[in-house]
Structures are given as structure tokens and as C-alpha cells.
Amino acid sequence: MNEYVEIVIRSVCVLAAFLVLPLVVGQTEHKVMAHMQGRLGPMEAGRFHGWAQLIADGVKFAQKEDVVPLAADKRVFRVAPALGIVSYLLALAVIPFGPDFFGANVPGGLVWLLAVSGIGTLGTLMAGWSSGNKYSLLGGMRTAAQLVSYELPLILVCASFAIAAGSLSMVGIAQAWNPWWLIWQLPGAIVFLVAATAELQRPPFDMPVADSELVMGPYTEYTGLRFALFLLAEYAGIVVMSFLLAALWLGAWAGPFPHSLGWLWMLIKGGIFAFVIIWIRVAWPRLREDQLQRVAWLGLVPIALLQLAITAVGVVVTSQ
Amino acid sequence: MSKFLTGLAKGMATTARTMVTHAPTQQYPHVQPDLPDRSRGVIALLEENCTSCMLCARECPDWCIYIDSHKETVPPGPEGGRARQHNMLDRFAIDFSLCMYCGICIEVCPFDALFWSPEFEYADGDIRNLLHEKEKLGEWMRTVPPPEPIDPGAATGSDAVAPGEAAG
Numbered sequence: 001m002n003e004y005v006e007i008v009i010r011s012v013c014v015l016a017a018f019l020v021l022p023l024v025v026g027q028t029e030h031k032v033m034a035h036m037q038g039r040l041g042p043m044e045a046g047r048f049h050g051w052a053q054l055i056a057d058g059v060k061f062a063q064k065e066d067v068v069p070l071a072a073d074k075r076v077f078r079v080a081p082a083l084g085i086v087s088y089l090l091a092l093a094v095i096p097f098g099p100d101f102f103g104a105n106v107p108g109g110l111v112w113l114l115a116v117s118g119i120g121t122l123g124t125l126m127a128g129w130s131s132g133n134k135y136s137l138l139g140g141m142r143t144a145a146q147l148v149s150y151e152l153p154l155i156l157v158c159a160s161f162a163i164a165a166g167s168l169s170m171v172g173i174a175q176a177w178n179p180w181w182l183i184w185q186l187p188g189a190i191v192f193l194v195a196a197t198a199e200l201q202r203p204p205f206d207m208p209v210a211d212s213e214l215v216m217g218p219y220t221e222y223t224g225l226r227f228a229l230f231l232l233a234e235y236a237g238i239v240v241m242s243f244l245l246a247a248l249w250l251g252a253w254a255g256p257f258p259h260s261l262g263w264l265w266m267l268i269k270g271g272i273f274a275f276v277i278i279w280i281r282v283a284w285p286r287l288r289e290d291q292l293q294r295v296a297w298l299g300l301v302p303i304a305l306l307q308l309a310i311t312a313v314g315v316v317v318t319s320q
Numbered sequence: 321m322s323k324f325l326t327g328l329a330k331g332m333a334t335t336a337r338t339m340v341t342h343a344p345t346q347q348y349p350h351v352q353p354d355l356p357d358r359s360r361g362v363i364a365l366l367e368e369n370c371t372s373c374m375l376c377a378r379e380c381p382d383w384c385i386y387i388d389s390h391k392e393t394v395p396p397g398p399e400g401g402r403a404r405q406h407n408m409l410d411r412f413a414i415d416f417s418l419c420m421y422c423g424i425c426i427e428v429c430p431f432d433a434l435f436w437s438p439e440f441e442y443a444d445g446d447i448r449n450l451l452h453e454k455e456k457l458g459e460w461m462r463t464v465p466p467p468e469p470i471d472p473g474a475a476t477g478s479d480a481v482a483p484g485e486a487a488g
Contacts, residue, residue, distance in 0.1 A: 036335040040345045283331035 014093045014103035022235035023054050025242075029235075029278045030054075036282045057228075064224035071132030072221065080130060080218075081226040083123030084233035090116045091240045096171045098253045098262035109170035110162055114155055117240060120233060121147045121199060124208065127230070128218035139217020142208040142289060143201065149296035150198040150205075156304035157188040157195070160311040161248040170247055177251030184314055188307040189249040191300050196241035197277055198296070200234060204284040207292055242273035357468050360421045361440035364460035365412055369433035372407035376425035376434060384418035385425060386411060412454035417447045439463040 027042075030053060034041025046052025068074055091113050093103030106112050121143060128140015162168050164185060165176035198205035209217040219230050246252060246269035253262025287295065346353050355361075372389035388411035394404045426434040437460045444450055 032339065035339045035343060038338050038341075038343050038345075040343050040347070043347060279332065279335065283335045284328060 010103050011093075014089070018089050018092050018236060018239075021239045022232055025238050025274050025278075026054050026231075026235045027051065028275070029281075032275065032278050033282050036279070061225055061228035066224045066226060067221075069132050069221050073130035073132070076126050076130035077221075078226070080123045080127035081222070081229035081233070083126065084120045085123075085229050085236060087116045087118075087120035087123070088233055088236035088240050091120075092236070092243075094170050095240070095243045095247055096174055096252050097243075097266045099171070099175075099259060101253075101263055102171060105169060105171050108168045110158055110168045110173065113170070113240075113244060114151075114158060117199070117237070118147065118151060120237060121201075123233070124201070124218045124230075127222065128208075131218065131221040133221050135214045136218050136220045139208045139210075139214045139220070142214075143218060145289075146198055146201065146205065146208060146292065149293055150195045150300070153191050153296065153300035153304040154195040154199060156301070156308055157192045158248070160188045160304070160308045161185060163308070163311050163315055166315070170252075174247055174252035174254070177254055181249060181251070185249055185307070185311070187303050188311070189245060191304045191307065192245050192248070193273065193276065194295070195300055196245065197280065198292070200237040200241060200277075202234070202238070202277060203281040204286050205292060206286055207289050210286060238274050238277055239270070242277065243270035245273050246270040355438050358436065359438035359440075360423060360436050361438040361463075362416070362442060362460055363414055363419070363423075363426065363457065364435045364437045364439075364464050365414075365454055365457035366433050366435065366461055367409060367412070367454055367458050369431045370409050370412060371431055371433075372409050373430065375428050375430065379424050379428045381422060381424065382418045382420060384415040386413040386415070409454065412457065413451055414457060415451045416442070417450040435461065435464040437461075437463040438465065 031041045031049070042050025042053035044050055045056040068077055094106050094109040094113055096102035096105070124143045125140050125147070128136045128138075128143060131137070131140075161173060164181065165173040167173055167176060201208050208214070209219060214220075219227060222230060243266065246266060250269045252269075253266050255261065255265035258265070372387055374387055377383075377385040377387050387409070389407045389409050391405045392408050394406065396403050423436065426436060439460055442450075442452075
């Protein structure tokens with residue numbers, strides 16, 4: 001009986017974090033991007049500095065008509081947004097916020113995380129394919145190309161972290177962390193950040209949705225709540241990737257009083273990466289499709305392989 | 321490659337600097353804007369000064385001023401004088417949906433009947449409501465600020481010199 005209560009409480013906590021954190025990141029993006037561009041951003045909704053802007057947006061999306069194009073592959077079209085959002089929910093469940101503060105401690109947590117977050121991108125591909133729209137199809141194909149090329153460096157550097165820790169469990173990796181990782185795993189962390197941004201199709205890697213040339217690509221035909229789900233999935237993706245990097249590279253709850261304040265350190269560390277992902281969106285221009293592939297195959301993959309070698313040598317040397 | 325990386329770093333630095341500097345945005349409906357001197361908001365009419373000479377209406381590049389008037393005869397004052405006529409202004413209207421705020425009407429008015437006012441809050445949902453009659457134009461006279469002092473070092477043209485001095 002007690003076990004079931006614990007499962008329910010943990011699930012509710014994950015769900016609450018999943019509903020709150022992406023909105024916080026979204027609101028931060030509104031405000032940070034505005035100030036970086038010399039604007040104020042939302043100021044009206046909720047009176048105090050527009051804190052309720054995303055809630056107002058949500059209400060607006062809910063009121064809109066849910067249009068399914070005649071030429072669309074209707075069932076796939078309807079399922080696609082859910083796929084993205086659910087996959088990130090499942091991913092968030094295994095990210096630890098404290099030594100005992102996590103949704104689930106899966107032995108192969110890292111593998112699970114990479115697998116389900118890949119499915120999220122698949123939702124975008126399904127949306128692009130099923131919309132019955134050339135722009136969406138182009139966007140979907142670009143998503144697929146991006147998934148193929150950036151999943152590889154992402155998995156390679158995650159493997160590096162796993163080798164360094166000697167564990168595939170997220171909690172295990174965080175427990176094995178020590179401050180030397182900051183230097184030892186630095187190239188891996190940079191590759192992870194770049195590859196994660198690309199995986200989320202965030203600028204400067206937003207070729208698939210490029211609104212100025214593909215009019216939002218796979219999302220062109222979506223309206224109302226389904227479109228909102230895609231947007232929410234993007235921010236949930238930022239949350240998952242930022243906190244994943246914080247858990248892998250910065251030791252999750254590592255800091256003073258890890259048992260009582262661990263969640264705070266984790267929130268701060270993840271928040272920093274989320275901020276960086278927002279920052280590079282504002283600062284850098286979008287890459288062209290061929291440049292995007294070049295960055296992945298000629299830049300990230302060699303660095304990731306090098307990081308893997310460095311990690312392997314380090315583990316062998318220190319274990320003797 | 322190094323140029324590429326410095327470019328990326330510069331982008332980050334510029335955005336970071338902008339983020340920590342105060343945004344120039346003025347929260348308009350909550351805070352009244354700080355308008356510069358001689359702001360061209362709307363054209364106000366001082367009806368007493370208008371002689372219906374029509375100069376403004378004729379100079380207006382887009383013909384947005386409408387004037388109607390009639391003549392009234394004033395009986396002679398002292399015995400044996402002659403009756404005089406003067407113009408009575410019936411209608412003076414400016415269509416602000418046409419007006420391009422060039423200010424020629426104000427420049428050209430010989431009797432100082434037209435003035436710039438900084439008042440700008442007269443937007444309307446219907447374009448036809450932007451045709452304002454002389455009553456409304458007269459109300460805006462209250463918002464006309466006193467004339468600005470001449471800027472230090474302003475050019476003194478021949479107009480600025482008194483007639484007697486010019487001769488000498």
C-alpha cells in the first residue's frame with residue numbers, strides 16, 4: 001500500500017514540475033529575449049510584469065478552433081502533438097533533483113531518457129508528414145535529417161558521462177560526480193549543449209521550423225491546443241535537456257546540504273543552461289541547412305569521439 | 321574560424337549588455353510620453369482670429385480643410401459713414417484622416433488662428449470620425465503650449481531686424 005502511495009506522490013510531483021517548469025522557462029524567454037532586444041516584453045497580463053502572459057496565451061489557444069486539413073493523414077495528424085509532449089514528460093521522470101528526490105530511478109535511466117526524448121522529435125516528423133502540406137513536409141524532412149545527425153553526438157557524449165560515472169542510472173551518475181568533471185568533461189558538455197539545442201530545433205538550429213521560409217514547417221497546419229502542445233513540448237524539451245546536462249555535468253544536487261537543499265542547486269544549475277539556450281537564440285543567426293549538417297558531422301561528432309577517448313583513458317588511468 | 325567564434329562571442333556580449341541596460345520603452349497608457357518641444361499632435365483653431373481668408377484651405381497639399389463663411393454687414397457707426405462688411409465663419413473643419421501634419425496651414429495663416437498642439441489622443445475606430453469641426457478644434461486651443469523661446473545662437477534673418485535698423 002505504502003509503495004503505491006509513494007508512486008502516486010512521485011508521479012504527481014513529476015506532473016507538477018512538467019506543467020510548471022516549461023511555463024517558467026517560456027516566461028523567462030519572453031522577458032529575457034525582450035530585454036536583450038531593448039524591449040520590456042509582456043507587461044500587462046497579471047499586472048506585475050506580465051507574469052500571467054503564458055496563462056493568457058493558453059486560454060487563447062484553448063478557445064481556437066481545432067482545424068484538421070482535408071488532405072491530412074488525420075489520425076497521425078491528431079496524435080503527433082501528444083507524442084512530443086508525452087515523451088518529454090517520461091524523460092523528466094528519471095531526472096533526479098536530489099539524492100531521494102526523483103520521479104523514478106531506472107537502472108538504465110540515461111538510455112531511457114535518450115530514447116524517449118528522441119521520440120519527441122518523431123512527433124514533429126509525424127506532424128510534417130501527415131499535414132498534407134509541402135512546407136510541412138520539407139520541415140518534417142529537415143527534422144528527420146537533424147535528428148539523425150545530432151542524435152549521434154548527443155549519444156556519444158552521454159556515453160562519455162556514463163563511462164566516467166561507471167553507471168547508466170541518472171542517480172548513479174550524479175553520485176559519482178566530482179568537481180574534476182567540470183574540466184574533464186567540458187568538451188562533452190559543450191557538444192551536449194549544442195546538440196541538445198539542435199535536437200530541440202531551437203534557433204540557431206531551427207531550420208525545420210524556420211518561420212521566414214517554411215512558415216513554421218511541420219506546425220503550419222496546426223491550430224489551437226494542438227499547436228500549443230507543440231510549443232509546450234519545445235519548452236518542456238528545454239527543461240529536460242537543461243536539467244539533463246545539469247545532472248550529468250554539474251552533479252545534479254551537488255552543493256551544500258545536498259539532502260535538504262539539493263533540489264535548489266539542481267534548479268539553479270538547470271536554470272543556467274535554460275538561460276544559455278535562450279541567450280544563444282537571441283544572439284545568433286539561423287544556420288543554413290548545409291551548415292547545420294556540417295556543424296554536426298565535422299564539428300560535434302569528432303569532438304564527441306575525442307571526449308569519449310579522453311574519458312576512457314581517464315577512467316582506465318584512475319581505476320588502476 | 322576565429323572570425324566565426326569572435327562573431328559569436330560579440331553577439332553574446334551585445335545581447336548581454338542590452339539586457340542589463342534600461343529598455344527605452346515608455347509604458348504609454350500608464351505613463352504619459354515625454355514629448356519633445358513643438359510636437360505636432362493636432363492642429364488647434366483660435367476661432368476669433370480667423371477671417372475666413374481661405375489661405376490655409378488653398379495651401380493645404382491634400383485639401384483636408386473645409387471652410388464655409390458668409391458676409392455680414394455692419395451698419396455705419398457715426399452718422400454719414402459707410403456700412404462695412406466682414407466674414408462670419410460658419411464652418412471650419414480639418415479631416416485628420418487626410419492631414420499629413422505638414423503644418424503649412426499654420427505657417428501660412430496671417431492672423432495666427434492655427435496652432436500646433438502636442439495632443440495626440442484622438443484616434444478613432446471609424447475613419448469618418450476623424451473629421452473634426454471648429455468646436456473640437458477650438459477645444460484643443462487649451463492644450464497649445466506657450467511658444468518656445470528662440471534657441472540660443474539661432475540665425476537672425478532680415479525679418480528679425482527692426483525696420484529702422486535695416487535702413488541704417
